[in-house]
Amino acid sequence: MRIASGRKAFVEPLRLGERLKEIRLANQWTLEEVSQRTGLARSTLSKIENDQISPTFTAVQKLINGLAIDLPQLLSPPKPQTQTLGRRDLTRSGEGQHHPTPTYEHELLSCQLAQKRMIPFKTIVRARHFEEFSEWVRHDGEEFLMVLEGKILMYTEYYEPLPLESGDSIYFDSAMGHALVSVSEEDAVVLSVCTRGDTV
Amino acid sequence: MRIASGRKAFVEPLRLGERLKEIRLANQWTLEEVSQRTGLARSTLSKIENDQISPTFTAVQKLINGLAIDLPQLLSPPKPQTQTLGRRDLTRSGEGQHHPTPTYEHELLSCQLAQKRMIPFKTIVRARHFEEFSEWVRHDGEEFLMVLEGKILMYTEYYEPLPLESGDSIYFDSAMGHALVSVSEEDAVVLSVCTRGDTV
DNA sequence: AAACTCGGTTTCCGATAGTGAACAAGTCAT
């Protein structure tokens, strides 16, 4: 047993063979037909279906091409279109997950809900001078931001510094470098909501 | 037996290595860090990124687990890096587009920016009793909501009414029927951010 | 400038995925 140094990274089952067989049978295809369509050998297909081997990614591509299915379809195991309807995740004021840094103190909101498309968090802006940032903050996706308390100066990569105060809001492409500094007596507080950077 | 000549099954590119590298660099991870997270060897990662090998599906799983990304994100092809970089849309307090109704008074924020993935708006909750709503409010997608001023009672289709006050926030599936009423002296004010209901 | 670090690539080799051929188990037709 080779040790993979510390970290776990367990590979759960995710029985893709089973799923593949389902699809094949649902379409009343034989292994031979699937072989024709995908270019993979009958034997290989058999082994994949019985979870005897873990297919190469190119093999997976041949499968999704040849069978005209898409990944989600191949992965969604028992087809649970049940939907996570009616989920919700409450965060009382101040009770989010705190992540302090020298310049910002982030408080992640609604962090119990795993699969979500937006990431909301509240930030106390500790920074007082632009120079405190070693480099731009940037991340894929879009960001909406509203100042809840105090006044800030928003520095961005492409624009002049922009003064914002309580109630002002801004929507921007968060791949553009940005950085906030407080300019009021007290530290400013802002609410941000970011998109997850995936699906375009 | 339809197609009898699919033998070749052209292996189209779908440069996953490239995409993976993008993701890694975007997060400023080194190969070593990714190795720790995924349990894959540095060398293996390097080869995958340079399209020297086609990773096993288990390897792909380790990647998506370890990096907390999902398949679509990994596959979404060459990334539209062009992007409308550096867009932004400022809304000064109170200067959004107002849409009054008997129960709510919505103020759309950042409405100059057309193509965006989130819709932020501020709402003054005029309703005082649940009975004022003829039916549930519901819409595709997800919604994040934070109470800015006052106290409200949030009625939902599947849960007990939930009292929320200034600073509290909640994230929920907005397909679940919902309705807000003010229970404080003054009308309550809430900030909402919805996802656009398209991309699943 | 040698000595060290750090991030990435390349090398070598054991482990395993993918293939064609052989095999076992039906099914069908005579």
Added chain:
DNA sequence: ATGACTTGTTCACTATCGGAAACCGAGTTT
């Protein structure tokens, strides 16, 4: 029944994937 055909599994072999370690700049440090 017997032989011809089909379908899925197993075998033997080769191609290639995955990992440890060596290797290579590019900085830093001494």
